[in-house]
Amino acid sequence: MVNSRDKMVHRRLLDVALERLQEEPVLLLQGPRTVGKSHLLASIATAIGAQVLDLDDLDTREFVAADPMRFVAGPGPILIDEYQHVPDVLDAIKSDLNRDLRPGRFVLTGSTRFDALPATQALTGRLHRIEVLPLSQGEQAGVTEDLLARLLARPEEVIDAPPSTSTRGEYIERIVRGGFPLALARRGEAARHRWVDDYVRLTVERDIRELSKVRQAAMLPKLLVRMAAQTAQVLNIANAAGPLGLDEGTAESYARLLEAVFLVHRLPAWGTRLMTRATRSPKVHVVDSAIAARLLRLTPSRLESRDPSAMTEFGHLLETFIVGELLKQASWMDGIASLGHWRTSNGDEVDLVVERDDGRVVAFEIKASGRVRSQDLNSLRKLRTHLGDRFLAGVALYLGNRSYTSDDRLHVLPADRIWTPCGPAG
Helix, strand or coil, rough: CCCCCEEEECCHHHHHHHHCCCCEEEEEEECCCCCCHHHHHHHHHHCCCCEEEEECCHHHHHEEECCHHHHHHCCCEEECHHHHHCCCCHHHHHHHHHHCCCCCCCCEEEEECCCHHHCCCCCCEEEEEEEEEEEHHHHHHHHCCCCCHHHHHHHHHHHHHCCCCHHHHHHHHHHHHCHHHHHHHCCCHHHHHHHHHHHHHHHHHHHHHHHHCCCCHHHHHHHHHHHHCCCEECCHHHHHHHCCCCCHHHHHHHHHHHHHHHCEEEEEEECCCCCCCCCCCEEECCHHHHHHHHHHCCHHHHCCCHHHHHHHHHHHHHHHHHHHHHHHHHHHHCCEEEEEEECCCCCEEEEEEEECCCCCCEEEEEECCCCCCHHHHHHHHHHHHHHHHHEEEEEEEEEECCCHHHHHHEEEHHHHCCCCCCCCCC
């Protein structure tokens, strides 16, 4: 895989996939189109000495559809790219696994969420899913970022860091650039915009058509824009549907299709079983900040302005960008039980909560300013009170340059600490 500077990019998930292939009979790499799944699969094939069956190729697809059992039979490993084009292949894999359930039999990639396809129940208990997300900032720069891992292990260590030198303009550039490899390879803003426009159109027109018969297909791009306008906010499907003349039920089903092809995702509410005042509504995030910015026609010059509406839009895009980066780091890790946002009926809100398998928690608040006031940490304080010793750390990520501890287990860090190498763990 090549980035915008024509350097080979090492995907952190390659090592994860190779390790889990030693334990799982079927590995599924699922994520948006052109995010790099095929390159990742090719890297796996090279590492284990296997070949890839590419179902994006029409001739190959027809042969496999005619006789799936023929193509999945054998000791493996068998690698299948874009398996969703022939969902029946899952039944054939299940039949073969009934005879041989050794680890490392199959590696699949898919650009449609597994649970949105028919026959997905065929591999219950036999398949392990890994989400392949756009390139992280560290992957783009060729550095190993590990902020989340450090916070979950030894949060007190993350404060010892040199001051940040990132400017607001540099954060905006990262946001509008995003992490899709083909968009990063484009030279200039106009070329990147054309790529995003084509990507969204083809995903909506082709992939959703393959997945479902949509009666009002022309409404899908419009609903996507309406959902993008809610990025980093609690999803209100009725508000998104109303101006389009869609009833709420239809809009919900269309929103699920947009999720199924990885254009948007819902960050679930966290803590609903622990706290009676915690709300259950998810937040919505566009899968990549560059796509969100383009859907909303938010250019760098617009985001740089001090107009109040532009500053609000920048705050939402910054949250989507930073939450996305942290979710990428989580996808490389074992030992994470859940991720979500915390919001109460009293108005307390924490943007991202990461829970370890043992129940201990790291929580993040994202601030689109160069200063964090004491009252900006109140929601983190309340979550700390609720959780007691389970609360490992609360982190406010902001656009300032200093790292410091504000209060017991509450830290303030520049946002670029997410992708800044921290050095060896102590």
